[in-house]
Amino acid sequence: MADTSRAARSESGRIARVLEQDSANLLEAWIAAQSKVLSARGSISANELRSQSREFISLLQKAIASGASSVDGPDWDDVRGFLADLSKSRAIQGFSPRETAMFVFSLKEPLFERLGAAANPDADTRTTDVWNASLILDELGIYTTEVYQKSREQLISRQQQDLLELSTPVVKLWDGILALPMVGTLDSSRTQVAMESLLQRIVETGSDVAILDITGVPTVDTLTAQHLLKTVNAVHLMGAECIISGIRPQIAQTIVHLGVELGDVVTKASLADAFRLALSRTGRTVTRIDAHVNDRA
Amino acid sequence: MERIPILRMGQFLIVSIQVDMHDRLALTLQSDLATRISETGARGVLLDISSLEIVDSFIGRMISNIAGTSRVLDAETVVVGIQPAVAITLVELGLSLPGVRTALNVEKGMAMLRHATGFDGHDAAPGSTPLSESSDDSAAV
């Protein structure tokens, strides 16, 4: 047992020595290899790539020199931490998974060449060294990919959340008049979020009229129509009025065809019409200044 | 016996429900209000439920009954302060409180009552019958 561990240490020692003594040449060869993979993008500067590569070689050297065989151990914390940061930042910058994983994998060729050329003579030793180095780099490469994957997933779920909130902006058109312009396909969760934010704003602003504009909604099915109706009913229950505007001809036909009972819901063709109605409901009119003068004359 | 207070303000009665009501309390409020409307000849009822965290079908029925009874007794009812979460739940539950007027807050509710009844709340409108001299003690029925 002691023998194998000592042997393992001397083997890893050889890899560490190559990383340490030949680091300058290794760095140049590695950067050249990476540039081939990254050439298409250029979203990372040569300087940044060089400093990242140099840091990784140094961290890798220290970790290997520690003699710890498993890359999951505490001696490898720095290496894993470095790769996690690199992977996350590349995921956010829009690097492909291949480009991100190749950061580690592209080190193989230049490293193996140097392991082969190193002072150590016999073929068996060289094969062992290359095999061990390969195991380490494979593990690290897979780790990098996993972090990349997780970071992408987080990014996507955050964007979905942002999108949900962005897609339901409640705007104030006038004192006491709110509008909710809906854009895109209305599914249950979106309509739910929209309804909640609209009702909340009605309470906060004490608005009497809310306009639900669906000009940007491509299609309406039975479920969507019911969601809209629920929103209108909830607004009524709270004591405000709700007008639906921007119903396109096809959607109007669909609603009738589906047999959805709109009841006494007030609908207007355009947001402008709805706004005019809302103004009159709150006791206001809009007139041209010259016309106004004429009217009063 | 536990009761929800009913306040009188001119021609109007004002009820603000501040507790999580059990069913009997809701029924008591319903009959208390009917009695007070007929005693005072009130022309409007303002029911503030902004503190209610839920309205289930029983409370929903109480609200509809209050509005219906008031109408028969020639008084308008306005329910004010339904919270967004409560409104969404009511719609999901299938309760739309037909025939019940609603307003966002007490101020708008009072304005709605004045408009609907032609009274301004404080002063009796010309030609109206004088109010009976019942006390404002909320527990009195």
Added chain:
Amino acid sequence: MTVLRCEIVPVRSQQDVVAVRQSVRSLAVAQGLSLVDQTKVVTAASELARNTLDHGGGGTARLEAVIDNGRTGLRLTFEDRGPGIKDVDLALTDGFTTGNGLGLGLGGAKRLSNEFDLWSRAGEGTRVTITRWR
């Protein structure tokens, strides 16, 4: 599905119905449900607790905080040994009522929940289980 917390409360009086509502509310808050979802599940609990009391002659409510595949939620079970429901489909129909409500109790509770399960046998009792996910 794993049960994180379980609480069994009696449903024997109208005050108990109020207590059930309050317990469900605090459990829903602890489980991180949104205000709207809290309101929905508390309202559903109120309907079902009233049914247990009025139609089942009283019983129990089991309130559980559950987790399933990372989703947290509430599972509520209302149980009585009352006369049972003769026609389950009819009982779920809106507007059908044997009591003094609007007949929206069962159907309403179903609409306010993500999952709904009703077991009943004439003469043996009724058990309704609802789940609301975060």
